[in-house]
Amino acid sequence: VQLVESGGGLVQPGGSLRLSCAASGFTFSGYWMSWVRQSPGKGLEWVANIKQDGTEEYYVDSVKGRFTISRDNAKNSLFLQMNSLRGEDTAVYFCASQGGVVNTPCDYWGQGTLVTVSS
Amino acid sequence: DIVMTQSPDALAVSLGERATINCKSSQSILYSSINRSYLAWYQHKPGQPPKLLINWASIRESGVPDRFSGSGSGTDFTLTISSLQAEDVAVYYCQQYYKTPPYSFGQGTKVDIK
Numbered sequence: 001v002q003l004v005e006s007g008g009g010l011v012q013p014g015g016s017l018r019l020s021c022a023a024s025g026f027t028f029s030g031y032w033m034s035w036v037r038q039s040p041g042k043g044l045e046w047v048a049n050i051k052q053d054g055t056e057e058y059y060v061d062s063v064k065g066r067f068t069i070s071r072d073n074a075k076n077s078l079f080l081q082m083n084s085l086r087g088e089d090t091a092v093y094f095c096a097s098q099g100g101v102v103n104t105p106c107d108y109w110g111q112g113t114l115v116t117v118s119s
Numbered sequence: 120d121i122v123m124t125q126s127p128d129a130l131a132v133s134l135g136e137r138a139t140i141n142c143k144s145s146q147s148i149l150y151s152s153i154n155r156s157y158l159a160w161y162q163h164k165p166g167q168p169p170k171l172l173i174n175w176a177s178i179r180e181s182g183v184p185d186r187f188s189g190s191g192s193g194t195d196f197t198l199t200i201s202s203l204q205a206e207d208v209a210v211y212y213c214q215q216y217y218k219t220p221p222y223s224f225g226q227g228t229k230v231d232i233k
Contacts, residue, residue, distance in 0.1 A: 034222075036169075043227040044161070044169065044212050049220055058220035061120070094168055103216045105159035107180070109168035 001025040001108040003095045008113030015085050015117070021078040021095030021110055029053075029073040032098040034106055035080050037091035037115075045091075048080065049098065056102070062088075085117045121145050121215050125225035131233040138200040140228045142191075142213035149193045150217070157217040160189055160198045163227075164209045172211075173198065200230070208232060 007019040019035070034049040048059045048069040057069050068081040078095055092114050096106035122145040132138040148157045156176040161169040171180050173189040176196055186201045200207055213225040 043210075044163070044214075044224045046214070046220065046222045046224060049222075060221045096168075102220070103157055103218060103222075105171055105174045105214060105216055106161075106169070107171050107174075109170075111168055 001097065003097065003108060003110035005093065005095050005110045005113035008093065008115045010116045010118065011085055012119050013086060013117055016081070016083045017085065017115060019080040019082065019093055019095075019113060019115070023076045023078065023095075023097070026097070026108075028071075028076040031100060032102055032104065033069075033071060033078045034096045034098055035069060035078075036094045036096055036106065036109075037089075038094070038112075039088070039091040047093070049102070050078070051102070052100075058102075082115070085115075087117050089115060090117045091115060120221055121148065121217065121223055123213055123215055123223050123225040125211075125213060125228050127228060128226065129229040129231070131231045132200075132203045133233045134205065135202050136233075138203050138207070138230055140198045140211050140213075140230070142196040142198070142225050144194045144196075144215055144217075147193045148215045148217040156192050156196070157215055158189075158191070158196050159214045159216060160187075161212045161214065162207075162209045163212060169212065203230070203232070205232065 035047040092112040094112045095110040097108045098104045158176040160173040163169040177189045
């Protein structure tokens with residue numbers, strides 16, 4: 001199993017960024033997928049997850065209405081569109097796979113991509 | 120939303136000694152019909168992604184050394200490292216994945232060598 005995130009970088013407050021996660025080594029379309037972040041010096045925070053077929057999505061309250069999770073099963077890819085970014089969104093963002101149902105832990109993780117929101 | 124609280128925030132243990140981390144959920148995460156608690160433990164080392172150690176509160180993932188064990192049910196859970204090794208220095212997190220998201224983590228417990 002391999003998960004490789006990309007798309008992080010420096011963005012100004014109010015700006016947008018789109019993160020990608022390329023999956024390989026497993027049947028991507030068979031699993032729920034999540035994004036988890038870690039702000040500098042802080043703990044892990046679950047951000048969002050999406051069902052296998054993209055018909056269900058869930059978000060932590062702090063990103064609702066600003067972030068959108070999506071996936072392309074044909075390309076084995078997971079995405080996180082982040083709009084109206086704030087300083088508190090600065091974090092390493094990890095892509096993670098879950099099980100076949102929503103209430104399962106994150107069993108495989110990528111290395112993460114750093115998002116810095118600053119003027 | 121369910122709040123997860125770990126204790127202590129940090130601990131230092133001598134090599135070969137026992138380390139114990141506690142995790143408490145703000146409501147029960149036990150699915151009584153199958154008698155399973157929806158609780159995972161992760162190990163996170165600097166510069167690496169988190170690693171799933173235990174799920175369903177007590178089931179060790181494949182390849183995880185048996186010095187790691189999880190226990191508890193309902194709202195109170197424990198991760199025990201029976202004989203601390205140097206490679207166990209890390210931050211440990213509990214996470215609940217009960218019913219529908221959000222799936223909150225505890226604040227983390229930093230384990231170090233005394």
